[in-house]
Structure formats: C-alpha cells, structure tokens
Amino acid sequence: MRIVIVGGVAxxxxxxxxxxxxxxxxxxxxxxxxxxxxYGACGLPYVLGGDVDNFDSxxxxxxxxxxxxxxxxxxxxxxxxxxxxxGTLTVFDRDAGRTVTExxxxxxxxxxxxxxxxxxxxTDLRGVHVLKDIPDGQAIQASLEGAKRxxxxxxxxxxxxxxxxxxxxxxxxxxxxxxxxxxxxxxDTPYQRRIREVVEANGVNVRCGTTVTGLTGKAGRVTGxxxxxxxxxxxxxxxxxxxxxxxxxxxxxGVRLGKTGAVAVNIRQETNVAGIYAAGDxxxxxxxxxxxxxxxxxxxxxxxxxxxxxxxxxxxHATFPGILGTAIFKTFSLGVARTGLTQAEADALGLDAHxxxxxxxxxxxxxxxxxxxxxxxxxxxxxxxxxxxQIVAHHHLSAKRVDVVAALLQQRGTVQDLFDCDLAYAPxxxxxxxxxxxxxxxxxxxxxxx
Numbered sequence: 001m002r003i004v005i006v007g008g009v010a011x012x013x014x015x016x017x018x019x020x021x022x023x024x025x026x027x028x029x030x031x032x033x034x035x036x037x038x039y040g041a042c043g044l045p046y047v048l049g050g051d052v053d054n055f056d057s058x059x060x061x062x063x064x065x066x067x068x069x070x071x072x073x074x075x076x077x078x079x080x081x082x083x084x085x086x087g088t089l090t091v092f093d094r095d096a097g098r099t100v101t102e103x104x105x106x107x108x109x110x111x112x113x114x115x116x117x118x119x120x121x122x123t124d125l126r127g128v129h130v131l132k133d134i135p136d137g138q139a140i141q142a143s144l145e146g147a148k149r150x151x152x153x154x155x156x157x158x159x160x161x162x163x164x165x166x167x168x169x170x171x172x173x174x175x176x177x178x179x180x181x182x183x184x185x186x187x188d189t190p191y192q193r194r195i196r197e198v199v200e201a202n203g204v205n206v207r208c209g210t211t212v213t214g215l216t217g218k219a220g221r222v223t224g225x226x227x228x229x230x231x232x233x234x235x236x237x238x239x240x241x242x243x244x245x246x247x248x249x250x251x252x253x254g255v256r257l258g259k260t261g262a263v264a265v266n267i268r269q270e271t272n273v274a275g276i277y278a279a280g281d282x283x284x285x286x287x288x289x290x291x292x293x294x295x296x297x298x299x300x301x302x303x304x305x306x307x308x309x310x311x312x313x314x315x316x317h318a319t320f321p322g323i324l325g326t327a328i329f330k331t332f333s334l335g336v337a338r339t340g341l342t343q344a345e346a347d348a349l350g351l352d353a354h355x356x357x358x359x360x361x362x363x364x365x366x367x368x369x370x371x372x373x374x375x376x377x378x379x380x381x382x383x384x385x386x387x388x389x390q391i392v393a394h395h396h397l398s399a400k401r402v403d404v405v406a407a408l409l410q411q412r413g414t415v416q417d418l419f420d421c422d423l424a425y426a427p428x429x430x431x432x433x434x435x436x437x438x439x440x441x442x443x444x445x446x447x448x449x450x
Contacts, residue, residue, distance in 0.1 A: 001026050002103060003313050004089060006079045006249065007110035008032030009039065009133075010299055011280025013061070014306030015108050016071045019314040026314050028071045029102070031091060033078035036134045037063055042299050044137040045158065048144065049165025055134050082107070082253035084273050106275055106313040109250050109263065110306065113243035113281040113297050120153075120215050120225075121239040127222040128215065128237045131158055143236045148172060151225045151234035153212055154241040155182030160195065160331040162238055163204045167332075174205040174232050176225065178241075181208055186327070187390050188342045190357065194374060194392045195336060202332045207232075243297060245282040258284045260295035267319040269309040277313060279305035286322035289340050289387055289409060290349060296325045324388075326406045328399055333371075335399030339406040340388025343378050352381045356443045360435040362398035364427035371395040377405070377415070377439040384414040384447050389439075401436055415444040 003019055005012045008030045016028050030037070039058045046052040063073045074091075080099070081090035089102045115121075115130035127143045130136055144150075150166045152159045155177035166173045175182070181192035182199065200206050207229065216224040216231065225232045245262040247255075256272045258264035262284040269277045281297035283305060301323050311318035328337040346353035355378040361370040371394040378387045389405040391398075408417055419440035425432055433441075 001105045001315075003028045003106045003108070004102065004104035005030045005108045005110060006089075007108075007112060007280065008037035008073065008075075009041065009110075009112060009280075010302035011112075011283075011306035011309070012108065012110035013038045013066070014303045015110065015279060015310035015313065016066070017069070018307045018310030020069055020071055022311050022314040022316050024070070030066075030071060030073050031077040031079050031089075031102075032073070032075050033094070034133065034135065035075055037061075037073060037075065038066065039134060040299075041133060044131055044134070045161040045165045047137055048141055048162070049168040051165075051168075055137060058134065079249060082249060082276070084253050084276060087275065104275070107277065108306075108309050108313060109255070109271075109276065109278045109282065110280040110302075111246040111249060111282045112302075113245050115240070116242045116244055118212075118239065118241065120212060123215055123217075123222075124220070125215060125217040125222040126220055127235060128239070130239050131162070132243075140236070140238065144169060144171070147235035149234045150174070150236045150238070151176065151232050153225065153237065153239045155179070155184065155206070155208070156186065156240060156242070157327070157329050158240040159238075160199065160336075161329060162240070163199055164202070164330070164332050167203055171236075172205075173203070174207065174234070175199070176210045176212055176227060176232065177206070177208045178211055179208060182206060183336070187336070187338060187392075188344050188355075188376060191336075191374065191376060191390050191392050195331065195334060198332055198334050198394075243281070245295060245297070247282055250276075250278060250282070258293050258295075260284045260293055262295040264293070267321075268312045268317075269305055269320060270312070277309045279309040285320065288322040288324050294323070294325070296323060298323075298325075298327060300326075321410075324406055324409050326402060328402060330396045333394055333396060335391070335393040335396030337391045337393075337399040337402035338388065339402050340386065340409045341378060342388060342390060343376070346378060346387055351387065353378055353387055354381045354443070354447055355379075356439055356446060358435055358439040358442060360431065360438065362393055362395050362435070363430050365431070367427040369395070371398070373398050373401075373435055375401075375435050375439045377418075377436075377443050379415045379443055379447055381447050384416060384444065386413050386415060386418060389436075401434075404436055415440050415447060419444055
C-alpha cells in the first residue's frame with residue numbers, strides 16, 4: 001500500500017510518523033511545495049524578537065532524519081491535481097520544471113491555511129509582509145535590518161506577539177485594528193481592554209477603529225500606511241488580519257467542504273471521497289461544548305488530527321474527539337488564554353449563559369512578585385455546566401490555569417466540579433483558594449441564585 005501526504009508541516013508529518021509506527025512496511029511519501037518541513041511555525045515571532053536563536057531552531061526533524069525513518073520526502077514538489085477515480089496525483093517538480101503523475105492508495109490532504117491578503121498585502125513594494133512560514137519570517141527579518149518604524153495591521157494573536165518582539169528590537173510600533181479593540185475575536189470586551197492597556201504601556205501605539213486605505217512608497221520600498229485617520233510612517237509593514245483554509249485542491253477532487261469553508265471530515269478524518277483523508281488547519285472539527293462544526297486552526301489540533309489520520313490510513317482505527325478552541329499566547333508580560341466559549345459566543349448561540357469576573361494575584365499576595373490575574377468563568381445558568389473561561393495574567397505562565405477548565409470541559413463538567421478540584425497550593429504558586437476556585441464558588445452561587 002502507498003500512503004501519500006500533501007503538506008509536510010504539523011498534520012502531515014504527524015500523520016507520516018504515526019503511519020510509520022503503525023505499519024513499518026507501508027510506503028509513505030510526503031510532498032511539500034516549500035523548502036522547509038516539520039517545523040514549529042508558532043515560534044516565528046520569537047526568532048524575530050531574539051528569544052529563539054534562528055529559524056533552524058524551529059525544525060523538529062530535518063528531511064534527512066525523516067528519510068532515515070523510511071518516509072519519502074520530496075521538497076519543492078507541488079501537488080496541482082487529484083484524480084480520485086484513478087488514484088493519482090499531478091505533481092509539479094519545481095526544481096526540474098516538470099510535471100509527473102504519482103499513484104496513491106491512501107491520500108492525506110494537509111494543505112493548511114494561507115494568510116488573508118487584502119490588496120495592500122499584494123503590493124510590489126519591499127517591506128510589506130505576512131507571517132505564515134519560515135520564508136515569510138526570513139523576509140521580515142531581512143526587512144528589519146536598519147528599520148526604525150514598524151506598522152502591524154491587525155490586532156489578533158500574531159499581531160500582538162509581533163508587537164512585543166518588534167519592541168524588543170527597539171522599533172517604534174504602530175498597531176492598526178479595524179475593530180473596536182484588539183483580540184476582538186478571542187476574548188470578551190473587558191479582557192480585550194486589559195490587553196490593550198498593557199500593550200500601550202509598553203510603547204505600542206494602538207489605533208483601533210482604523211481602516212487601512214493604502215500604502216505609500218519611495219524607490220520601491222514602503223514608507224507608510226494610509227488610513228482613514230491619516231498616514232502612519234513605517235519602514236516595515238506586517239499584515240495579520242486572519243487566515244483562510246487552503247481547500248482548492250480538495251474541492252477540485254470532489255471533496256466536500258463544510259459550512260465553515262474548511263474540509264469536512266468524519267471522526268476518522270475521512271472525507272466524502274473514498275481513500276482521501278484531510279487533517280490540520282485546512283480541516284473543520286466538532287466543538288465539544290456546542291457540538292457544532294467549527295474551523296479553529298491551532299497547532300495541537302493539527303497534530304492530533306494528523307495522528308488519527310495516520311493510524312487510519314495505515315489500516316488501524318482511531319478517532320478524533322473534537323476541540324474546545326483552547327488557545328494561549330504571550331504579549332509582553334501578559335499571558336492570555338481561553339477555552340470553550342466566551343460570554344459573547346454563548347449569547348450568539350442563544351445559550352442561557354452567565355459569567356463572573358474575579359481579579360486576584362497569581363500566587364499568595366504576601367510572597368514576592370505576586371502579579372495580578374483576571375479570570376472570567378462562564379457556565380450554563382440552568383444546569384451549571386461549564387462553558388468556558390478567559391484568563392489575562394500579568395505573569396504569562398500563570399495563564400496556563402486555562403488547562404484545568406479545558407480538562408473539565410472535555411468531560412462536560414460543572415461549576416461545582418471545578419470548585420471541588422483538589423488543586424495544588426504553596427505560596428509561590430497560588431493562594432490557598434486559587435483564583436479558579438474563587439471564580440467557581442462565585443459562579444456556582446450566582447447560577448444557583450439565578
């Protein structure tokens with residue numbers, strides 16, 4: 001049997017590795033249109049800021065190491081077509097400049113996402129970038145040499161991470177966000193404001209409610225970003241306004257897309273076309289709280305999907321349980337995390353949800369370096385079922401408390417279940433009554449009273 005994988009980053013390489021473990025004899029070939037494989041894209045901003053030495057440090061396994069495990073790797077090979085009836089792929093070898101036909105018995109489409117590129121991001125001006133992969137990071141790094149002013153278009157995960165790392169390089173940074181606040185699709189409004197306050201306190205000029213209308217340039221290089229409120233001068237511009245799933249290859253092969261616009265799969269990562277699987281950022285999943293299909297591209301999700309697909313393609317049986325949208329990021333001193341639903345998301349779904357907000361310190365207040373931590377906990381009013389949490393912690397590691405709620409959400413736990421958790425305590429780590437327990441106690445009383 002021949003397993004072919006299109007895409008060699010998170011989902012693709014997890015699938016290849018898992019298939020190889022399950023069946024040491026099966027033939028596995030990975031086609032990757034780029035020059036890099038098996039790397040941690042989430043670390044890109046930290047190379048630019050200097051916390052990670054270089055882009056090579058992000059590579060988990062080199063092509064040679066992967067080939068040493070009996071997995072074929074073909075870099076700079078772009079799959080341009082799928083003939084599902086014949087069980088073949090059309091592949092363009094970018095180095096040889098020729099097109100070849102490759103057979104498959106099982107096929108995984110792990111083509112990921114692409115950054116949304118508004119017109120201003122398709123300019124020929126040097127110094128205008130998106131950040132998705134290592135070549136993007138290398139291009140930004142080259143543009144930063146000698147630069148003094150950076151403009152970030154978009155105030156989401158990547159934009160907020162880049163703001164910190166550009167400031168670490170001594171750049172003047174302006175962040176432009178079309179919405180009313182940063183982190184607009186991540187947290188509820190009060191928590192968005194907490195993030196903005198800290199980002200601004202660290203020297204970033206945040207301008208929300210601002211629409212970008214164009215770019216200015218001189219001698220082929222960007223010099224500024226034109227907005228409805230005036231010109232922002234910049235030597236480097238990074239556009240980070242979201243991503244979209246890469247589905248053209250799948251769609252052309254007759255693979256069904258879901259309502260989210262991503263590839264639809266069952267719990268085995270199988271598509272509607274026999275022999276074709278999909279996994280990773282191009283694929284939708286079931287939300288474990290709402291049971292609705294969602295598209296939330298995150299690193300762990302991609303790796304988990306890939307593992308499941310790999311086992312099944314090699315003849316085993318594995319299932320993907322769904323996701324909670326658990327996410328965490330750092331910007332300056334802040335750790336920001338969420339899992340499940342926000343209050344705004346619960347309201348939009350028509351759920352009878354209620355939230356409480358608790359502010360405390362991340363460990364005993366009398367112990368050195370205690371830092372503020374803010375928690376919003378959300379539950380269903382009628383049942384007490386946990387729906388989600390949001391955390392903004394002024395010591396970034398403290399935001400990992402989100403995992404306690406994520407674990408309970410996975411088991412459809414209640415607020416009472418959270419309050420009953422036997423959490424660890426010592427003054428350097430938490431108060432006797434950890435902030436999560438305090439929030440659970442308060443929410444339980446208010447839900448019960450309601």
